[in-house]
Amino acid sequence: MSVALEGMTVEAVPRISIWETVGNFVGDFVSKLAEAVSSGSDVKTDLVPKNAMEKAVDNAKPATAEPTARGTAGNLEKSARGKGTVAPADRDKQRVKTAKGKAKEREENDNKCANCGNETKAEDTESHHYPDRHADGGKESVPVCKDCHVYLHSKD
Structure with missing residues (x-):
């Protein structure tokens, strides 16, 4: 499944895989969680x-x-x-x-x-x-x- 912008020609349409989008989201989440834990923030790790x-x-x-x-x-x-x-x-x-x-x-x-x-x-x-x-x-x-x-x- 891909996402395309309306009004662009097929050749110019940037295609982003749904899996790439999910991967980016998960990667960002894990990075932010690791940053919060390392900074001593009160993170609820029991959710993991x-x-x-x-x-x-x-x-x-x-x-x-x-x-x-x-x-x-x-x-x-x-x-x-x-x-x-x-x-x-x-x-x-x-x-x-x-x-x-x-x-x-x-x-x-x-x-x-x-x-x-x-x-x-x-x-x-x-x-x-x-x-x-x-x-x-x-x-x-x-x-x-x-x-x-x-x-x-x-x-x-």
Whole structure:
């Protein structure tokens, strides 16, 4: 889609793409926001969407000082149940992490279950979609022991 000025010949009409216009607007907005933040202005940064990791940190309960029993209430909230809010076709295609992805996830969590805090072996660890479950569009996951994974998906 283009915008043209009335009364000009086709060759002389400046054409501005709608995407160029939107890009300029967004660029100006981001520049002004960055300028306001750097100048110490009181900017409401909570209007800017947070990435998944920031959400996970904000939603997580404070880590317990001592590990809890496996398969019981711990640092993570239980998953919702039901069909989910995102159509299956629109969900993250990679539902299960690769072996390398799981190993990296465990390493980032000091080889501990994100729920109970106990040390876990690779073969006893599963990836749990958190803070948003896969059926709700979640793409991030944390390592949990098998007992906690069962607990986090259980009814009670």
